[in-house]
Amino acid sequence: MASSDVARQPDKGARPLSLAGHVGFDSLPDQLVNKSICQGFCFNILCIGETGIGKSTLMDTLFNTNFENFESSHFEPQVKLRAQTYDLQESNVRLRLTVVNTVGFGDQMNKQESYQPVVDYIDRQFESYLQEELKIKRSLHNYHDSRVHACLYFISPSGHSLKSLDLVTMKKLDSKVNIIPVIAKADTISKSELHKFKIKIMSELVSNGVQIYQFPLDDETVAKVNTTMNGHLPFAVVGSTEEVSVGNKLVKARQYPWGVVQVENENHCDFVKLREMLICVNMEDLREQTHTRHYELYRRCKLEEMGFKDTDPECKPVSLQQTYEAKRQEFLMELQKREDEMRQMFVQRVKEKEAELKEAERELQSRFEQLKRLHADEKAALEEKKRLLDEDQSSFSKRRAAAQLLQAQSLTANGKKDKDRKNSGFM
Amino acid sequence: MNSDTEDQDKEYVGFATLPNQVHRKSVKKGFDFTLMVAGESGLGKSTLVNSLFLTDLYKDRKLLNAEERITQTVEITKHTVDIEEKGVKLKLTIVDTPGFGDAVNNTECWKSVADYIDQQFEQYFRDESGLNRKNIQDNRVHCCLYFISPFGHGLRPLDVEFMKALHEKVNIVPILAKADTLTPTEVKKKKIKIREEIEQYGIKIYQFPDCDSDEDEDFKQQDLELKESIPFAVIGSNTVVEAKGKRVRGRLYPWGIVEVENSAHCDFVKLRNMLVRTHMQDLKDVTRETHYENYRAQCIQSMTRMVVKERNRNKLTRESGTDFPIPVVPGVADETEKLIREKDEELRRMQEMLQRIQDQMDTQRDAY
Numbered sequence: 057m058a059s060s061d062v063a064r065q066p067d068k069g070a071r072p073l074s075l076a077g078h079v080g081f082d083s084l085p086d087q088l089v090n091k092s093i094c095q096g097f098c099f100n101i102l103c104i105g106e107t108g109i110g111k112s113t114l115m116d117t118l119f120n121t122n123f124e125n126f127e128s129s130h131f132e133p134q135v136k137l138r139a140q141t142y143d144l145q146e147s148n149v150r151l152r153l154t155v156v157n158t159v160g161f162g163d164q165m166n167k168q169e170s171y172q173p174v175v176d177y178i179d180r181q182f183e184s185y186l187q188e189e190l191k192i193k194r195s196l197h198n199y200h201d202s203r204v205h206a207c208l209y210f211i212s213p214s215g216h217s218l219k220s221l222d223l224v225t226m227k228k229l230d231s232k233v234n235i236i237p238v239i240a241k242a243d244t245i246s247k248s249e250l251h252k253f254k255i256k257i258m259s260e261l262v263s264n265g266v267q268i269y270q271f272p273l274d275d276e277t278v279a280k281v282n283t284t285m286n287g288h289l290p291f292a293v294v295g296s297t298e299e300v301s302v303g304n305k306l307v308k309a310r311q312y313p314w315g316v317v318q319v320e321n322e323n324h325c326d327f328v329k330l331r332e333m334l335i336c337v338n339m340e341d342l343r344e345q346t347h348t349r350h351y352e353l354y355r356r357c358k359l360e361e362m363g364f365k366d367t368d369p370e371c372k373p374v375s376l377q378q379t380y381e382a383k384r385q386e387f388l389m390e391l392q393k394r395e396d397e398m399r400q401m402f403v404q405r406v407k408e409k410e411a412e413l414k415e416a417e418r419e420l421q422s423r424f425e426q427l428k429r430l431h432a433d434e435k436a437a438l439e440e441k442k443r444l445l446d447e448d449q450s451s452f453s454k455r456r457a458a459a460q461l462l463q464a465q466s467l468t469a470n471g472k473k474d475k476d477r478k479n480s481g482f483m
Numbered sequence: 484m485n486s487d488t489e490d491q492d493k494e495y496v497g498f499a500t501l502p503n504q505v506h507r508k509s510v511k512k513g514f515d516f517t518l519m520v521a522g523e524s525g526l527g528k529s530t531l532v533n534s535l536f537l538t539d540l541y542k543d544r545k546l547l548n549a550e551e552r553i554t555q556t557v558e559i560t561k562h563t564v565d566i567e568e569k570g571v572k573l574k575l576t577i578v579d580t581p582g583f584g585d586a587v588n589n590t591e592c593w594k595s596v597a598d599y600i601d602q603q604f605e606q607y608f609r610d611e612s613g614l615n616r617k618n619i620q621d622n623r624v625h626c627c628l629y630f631i632s633p634f635g636h637g638l639r640p641l642d643v644e645f646m647k648a649l650h651e652k653v654n655i656v657p658i659l660a661k662a663d664t665l666t667p668t669e670v671k672k673k674k675i676k677i678r679e680e681i682e683q684y685g686i687k688i689y690q691f692p693d694c695d696s697d698e699d700e701d702f703k704q705q706d707l708e709l710k711e712s713i714p715f716a717v718i719g720s721n722t723v724v725e726a727k728g729k730r731v732r733g734r735l736y737p738w739g740i741v742e743v744e745n746s747a748h749c750d751f752v753k754l755r756n757m758l759v760r761t762h763m764q765d766l767k768d769v770t771r772e773t774h775y776e777n778y779r780a781q782c783i784q785s786m787t788r789m790v791v792k793e794r795n796r797n798k799l800t801r802e803s804g805t806d807f808p809i810p811v812v813p814g815v816a817d818e819t820e821k822l823i824r825e826k827d828e829e830l831r832r833m834q835e836m837l838q839r840i841q842d843q844m845d846t847q848r849d850a851y
Contacts, residue, residue, distance in 0.1 A: 108635035130639045163639055166588045212634055213664075214525020218549035220587050241634055244664035246734055260549050312666055313747050315739020323737050 096150040098201055099339060102233065103155065104174060104225065105210025106162035109240045114295035115155050117308060117319060118331055119144065122297065123155065132160025135173045154202065162221055171225040178204050178232045182354040203351060205342045206334065207233040210240040211290060215249050217256045226266045232350055234269035234342050242292035242325050243310060243317045250292055257290055271333060272341050285333050291326035294319055513572035515621060516763055520577065521596060522630025523584040526660035531719035532577055534732060534743055535755055538564060540577060555582040557595045578624060584641050593645045600624050600652045604778040623775060626766045627653045630660040631714060637676040646686045652774055654689035654766050662716035662749050663734065663741045670716050677714055692765055709757060715750040718743055791826045
């Protein structure tokens with residue numbers, strides 16, 4: 057990554073030396089350029105705007121291609137983002153372009169959370185870069201940088217001022233991404249209205265502390281044109297992929313019954329200015345700003361959250377390694393504490409369970425005893441009954457025997473008497 | 484010859500002059516019309532109203548900043564002007580809804596608009612039912628122009644909700660605003676899309692009355708064109724510019740001049756003709772006969788239900804109609820009495836049935 061300092065401060069210990077002849081290291085920038093051409097460039101644009109405001113058409117017009125977009129519906133329940141990556145080539149320069157569009161932005165009745173998916177997306181890209189940077193085995197060289205380099209915010213051409221949703225969203229995004237506001241569908245605003253509209257928008261942004269992207273002024277070669285352009289913000293654009301013949305040329309334009317709006321006519325709209333600023337002059341600066349300002353801010357916040365510091369309480373510089381060690385110890389201690397806690401809890405639970413089980417056992421035992429007693433009682437009662445029955449039976453049989461005997465005796469007694477009579481009779 | 488005129492004199496009654504008499508009386512009485520404009524800020528509502536009535540109603544308007552609009556609530560403002568043309572006086576009231584759809588959270592932002600319309604109905608209902616009806620002021624909203632944004636793909640959720648909430652209270656005429664951002668093909672496509680969506684979501688916009696079958700072809704053709712122009716794609720302007728040697732109301736662009744009254748450029752003329760020249764009376768009639776009557780019927784029904792409840796509570800004390808919130812017209816009282824008696828009967832029958840069922844359940848329970 058290029059250094060963020062354009063002009064290097066002279067080092068105190070080094071003395072400037074003048075050369076006696078041509079050495080040749082003036083070819084260093086060329087070497088850099090050749091290398092980067094071989095590598096290819098990558099650029100990510102985020103387009104935020106209401107459904108139907110002309111985001112896809114403008115992208116098509118800017119990059120002179122057809123990005124195959126389809127019409128979204130107005131009835132999306134939530135804001136979503138759709139990212140598409142394309143590989144473009146112009147002369148010998150390859151560009152990997154990612155266009156991210158919002159879907160359903162500004163359509164819901166309650167738009168209080170509309171900015172959140174956008175912020176989350178931007179943070180996710182920063183996070184994945186950070187993860188890559190912190191890896192042990194990393195390949196930043198080949199890493200596909202998906203961080204958002206430029207955010208085109210499409211303002212609806214009401215002619216009065218910004219909408220409340222615009223203000224809220226831009227405030228949330230100005231510290232995360234380079235915001236370039238554009239006035240969409242500008243062919244509905246006349247010149248005088250446009251002038252007033254631009255002034256109103258810029259004053260509202262300033263009074264609410266929204267920091268939009270300012271074209272850089274530190275490089276003399278582009279400082280002049282950038283200053284002028286800064287004064288024309290926000291750019292009023294018109295997009296069109298249809299061609300209309302004007303004079304004897306075919307130009308990109310929109311045909312109305314009252315005239316033809318030419319996209320590339322600077323008198324009609326600021327499209328050419330936007331293309332120049334966004335692509336021709338400042339693309340590299342946008343990428344640089346994203347890396348050195350927005351990404352660094354994100355990284356600092358994230359690492360501070362995790363507890364890393366640059367200086368410890370005694371204001372002595374602390375190296376990352378020490379912080380790592382300290383963190384690790386802390387983490388391990390935490391783990392240990394948790395483990396002990398869990399063990400204790402486990403032991404306690406086991407004890408409780410044991411007590412419960414013992415209680416249950418005792419109860420069971422007592423029930424068993426009770427049942428046994430009951431059983432014994434029943435048995436005793438039955439025995440008693442049996443005995444009584446036996447007694448009855450035996451007494452009954454005795455009586456029967458006695459009765460039988462009596463009967464038998466009486467029979468034999470009668471028979472004897474008869475026999476005696478008989479016998480006495482014969483005599 | 485003499486006999487002919489004599490015959491004519493004998494057959495002549497003279498009521499063919501009735502239309503003239505009506506004309507004279509109405510001119511003397513004067514007309515009134517209440518127009519409501521609704522839609523998001525920045526769609527050109529005020530400019531269009533100024534263009535329609537060729538005045539400047541919004542001279543000292545203060546627009547809010549974006550910051551102030553984050554939590555803006557919807558207000559209802561009224562401007563009344565008296566305008567006169569060829570002896571015909573018109574009292575025009577424009578009802579505006581600043582703040583509609585401007586806040587970040589717009590849930591139920593149409594409520595204050597619906598409440599306003601209901602209030603006007605209620606006011607008229609009271610006046611109509613009063614004892615002295617000489618000077619009733621008719622503040623009911625006769626027409627609502629709803630502005631649809633041309634920057635989207637058609638209707639938005641906010642549009643659908645607003646129109647569905649109000650289509651049974653007021654005549655809605657949808658307008659495609661700032662139409663100078665659309666090429667003729669785009670205008671056609673959007674109109675078709677919006678008409679489809681209106682049907683899809685069951686929104687009842689104002690329907691132009693069908694012309695009689697014995698009207699001439701020209702008229703029928705015009706009528707058909709009118710019906711197919713919904714929603715009207717309009718452009719408004721507060722300024723007069725010079726185009727082709729004439730001074731016209733229009734907008735000056737580097738690439739051309741848009742003329743507001745040029746029907747090749749937009750439907751402004753159609754809208755104005757419809758609203759002012761041909762259908763103003765019909766709009767008032769539909770408001771009076773359909774929307775107001777619906778409101779009135781609903782009002783009375785809900786009153787009757789309230790009265791029945793009151794009666795059931797105060798059965799011992801013979802409370803009469805003094806509990807009615809609005810004094811009742813005599814013709815209606817009989818009907819309400821009948822309704823009340825019927826309801827009483829029904830209630831009694833249902834109570835008996837309940838009692839029987841209860842007894843049955845008790846006996847069954849005891850049996851077990």
